[in-house]
Amino acid sequence: MSMEHHITIRKARPAGRLLDLWAQREALWALTFRHIRGRFAKPAIGLGWLILQPAAQAVVFSVFFGMLVRVPSDGTPYPAMVFTGVALWSLVANSAAEGANAFLSAAPLLRQTPMPRLYPIISANLSAMVDSSIALTVAVIAGLLFGTQPGWPLLMAPVFVAITMVATFGLSAILGALCGVWRDMRQMVPLGLQILMFSSPVIYPASLIPDKWQALYALNPFSGLISALRWSLLGAPAPHWGHFGISALAAFTLGAIGLWMFLALEGRAADEL
Secondary structure (H helix, E strand, O other), X not given: OOOOOOOXXXXXXXXXXXXXXXXXXXXXXXXXXXXXXXHOOOHHHHHHHHHHHHHHHHHHHHHHHHHHOOOOOOOOOHXXXXXXXXHHHHHHHHHHHHHHOHHHHOHHHHHHOOOXXXXXXXXXXXXXXXXXXXXXXXHHHHHHHOOOOOOHHHHHHHHHHXXXXXXXXXXXXXXHHHXXXXXXXXXXXXXXXXXXXXXXXXOOOHHXXXXXXXXXXXXXXXXXXXXXXXXXXXXXXXXXXXXHHHHHHHHHHHHHHHHHHHHXXXXXXXXXX
16 A cells, blocks of 8 residues: 655745735734834933934034034035934934844744734834934924925925835845844844945935946935935935936835845744744
8 A cells, every 4th residue: 555645835925925914914003002102101211312312413423524524515504414314314223223133022922923024124114213203303493493494395205204114124124034044144233234324325415426426326225315305304405316216216126125035034034033
């Protein structure tokens, strides 16, 4: 009597997993609200630190780069310019740092519940967006105190923040997947973020880059987005819209790559929990 062995190979179903993200969205809102509630458990301290951190960085950069090095600011008050860059960069840095640690920090929750493994990444991005939105509001107020006049482009700010969220999600998902599989990579994240920050126009205007390199520089999605946000919030010179288009396309590409990479590696990362 012969016995037949049947081997079933389970194939990845990214479309099905994306539908699961929507079907279990209540868990995502609960996780996000828990993040925000934990950060603002003591509103005075939480809000104060949220404003103090980018303000302190802006002061340091203003002294060393604005007053001593005399970095140009395209006619915009340097403190307001750098405050806007730092406020938006806090969204990128906080989301990426939390994304890199997502599998480790959410390990008990992921072990005990069928919650989609992408939720800690998305939750980190949404909570960081709340922080960054508050900081950007303060940046607008600071800019008004320095005499900036934003005008109607202020209405475009949510669009630029939303595109930044797409790029930030992609970066967070990539780091979450890679650091989930290879835990030692988390040690490289702070250095990588610092390099990316200085490669983005956070403390200097994008116009400082030579014209022949501008299109290449625009492949960094945060270059065009930070410049566009300064135009929107501070009335700074409008960005080169062709270069902004390159940055926006790069942002959506990064978001798609991050999603694909996370769905490809999340199983291996979960095995390491």
